[in-house]
Amino acid sequence: MAVTVLVGVQWGDEGKGKIIDVMTEQADLVVRFQGGNNAGHTVYIGEEKFVLHLIPSGILRPDSVCVIGNGLVVNPYGLTDEIDMLEGKGIEIGDRLQLSSRAHLVFPHHLVMDGFREGKQSIGTTRRGIGPAYADKVGRTGVRAVNLTKPDVLKEKFLAQAEQYNTIFAANGVDTVDAEAEWPKLEAAAARLAPLVMDTVLTVNNARKAGQSLLFEGAQGMWLDIDYGTYPYVTSSNTTAGGACTGGGIAPRWVDHVVGVAKAYCTRVGEGPFPTELLGAAGDALREAGKEYGATTGRPRRCGWFDAVSGKYSVLVNGVDNLAITKMDVLDDMAAIKICSAYEIDGERITDMPSDTADLSKIVPVYDELPGWQSPTTHVTSWDGLPVNAQNYLRHLSELVEADIGSVSTGPERAQTFLING
Numbered sequence: 001m002a003v004t005v006l007v008g009v010q011w012g013d014e015g016k017g018k019i020i021d022v023m024t025e026q027a028d029l030v031v032r033f034q035g036g037n038n039a040g041h042t043v044y045i046g047e048e049k050f051v052l053h054l055i056p057s058g059i060l061r062p063d064s065v066c067v068i069g070n071g072l073v074v075n076p077y078g079l080t081d082e083i084d085m086l087e088g089k090g091i092e093i094g095d096r097l098q099l100s101s102r103a104h105l106v107f108p109h110h111l112v113m114d115g116f117r118e119g120k121q122s123i124g125t126t127r128r129g130i131g132p133a134y135a136d137k138v139g140r141t142g143v144r145a146v147n148l149t150k151p152d153v154l155k156e157k158f159l160a161q162a163e164q165y166n167t168i169f170a171a172n173g174v175d176t177v178d179a180e181a182e183w184p185k186l187e188a189a190a191a192r193l194a195p196l197v198m199d200t201v202l203t204v205n206n207a208r209k210a211g212q213s214l215l216f217e218g219a220q221g222m223w224l225d226i227d228y229g230t231y232p233y234v235t236s237s238n239t240t241a242g243g244a245c246t247g248g249g250i251a252p253r254w255v256d257h258v259v260g261v262a263k264a265y266c267t268r269v270g271e272g273p274f275p276t277e278l279l280g281a282a283g284d285a286l287r288e289a290g291k292e293y294g295a296t297t298g299r300p301r302r303c304g305w306f307d308a309v310s311g312k313y314s315v316l317v318n319g320v321d322n323l324a325i326t327k328m329d330v331l332d333d334m335a336a337i338k339i340c341s342a343y344e345i346d347g348e349r350i351t352d353m354p355s356d357t358a359d360l361s362k363i364v365p366v367y368d369e370l371p372g373w374q375s376p377t378t379h380v381t382s383w384d385g386l387p388v389n390a391q392n393y394l395r396h397l398s399e400l401v402e403a404d405i406g407s408v409s410t411g412p413e414r415a416q417t418f419l420i421n422g
């Protein structure tokens with residue numbers, strides 16, 4: 001596998017957890033490179049369901065080593081809870097998990113600030129404190145994971161940061177955070193996490209030099225990227241492939257492949273433009289067929305047809321050489337399936353993504369309609385086993401977004417994914 005970066009090419013929730021889980025069978029090292037516990041990667045192993053928010057899904061494979069990279073913002077309680085959850089389900093973590101000393105920390109006051117800002121301008125965040133923690137990082141007032149190993153320094157920095165937040169809360173009639181009362185809990189979490197903290201740039205590059213297989217796992221998706229996404233309705237990190245370099249500690253010259261994960265249709269949670277959204281009964285039907293409810297917040301996801309215009313742009317920005325199409329089976333019963341091949345804005349037809357959010361909300365999608373296949377694909381294990389109309393749909397999608405399809409997934413189980421060789 002060499003060095004592979006895997007990203008979501010839509011609005012997140014593309015089913016990355018499942019694809020990563022399948023790919024980690026061949027990965028020695030799995031690295032998360034951005035985001036925090038806003039992510040929710042769901043993996044089914046037999047009857048057992050695992051939802052991971054911070055720890056790379058590779059942890060479910062006994063031989064994989066997992067890294068939480070410098071590009072993340074890490075809630076110490078979220079991480080200890082996740083370790084407990086995994087160990088409670090019999091997953092041995094031992095020394096297979098490392099936390100970059102350069103990652104930033106999310107504290108309770110970040111969550112309060114997230115909620116406060118949502119009240120002012122709703123982005124529909126996960127309210128996990130992600131935006132405020134990244135704002136501290138970029139504003140050079142953040143607290144990094146290395147401080148988990150130095151309780152005295154951590155306490156001083158934590159209390160000082162909480163005090164600054166409390167000043168803002170008090171001025172705006174928001175309940176302040178009792179940081180002194182919080183400290184013992186934070187101190188206990190820090191003591192548990194301290195042994196995981198290290199310079200993961202060395203881990204990553206030593207593995208690379210030793211010829212191991214590395215998988216960089218993205219969270220969220222292209223259209224939530226802080227630079228390329230539908231700003232300001234985005235998350236606060238670089239969810240695109242370049243983020244693997246800045247947030248995972250791998251130089252661009254070592255990246256061999258970029259896998260882009262896309263659902264066979266589109267979903268989005270939270271506010272913001274979604275050109276192919278289906279409202280009313282059609283959207284509800286897709287949501288129920290695909291069980292489209294957020295893994296982190298349980299929110300119903302907005303659903304719509306596959307958008308090949310944003311898909312093509314996403315392939316371009318990420319350098320996707322291989323698409324993994326998920327949830328193909330959700331379309332099994334449809335008599336006709338639409339795919340958006342162009343946008344119209346104020347009567348003008350375009351096939352590239354506008355950068356102005358005001359334009360995005362004016363988009364009228366232009367659809368190609370294809371006949372459905374109306375037969376189950378859940379047990380299909382090869383390209384040749386797919387109904388002809390399903391093959392035609394995937395071929396059309398691939399041509400529109402200008403990327404090859406490398407794998408198709410037709411259900412939540414590990415076995416329900418097959419590779420396409422040409």
Ligand code: IMP
Nearest residue numbers: 012038039040124125126234235269270
């Ligand atoms: P935040 O990352 O919690 O600040 O949320 C910002 C936006 O990103 C909101 O629209 C969220 O719904 C969305 N978002 C964050 N994480 C995920 C995810 O893992 N999947 C899908 N959407 C997400």
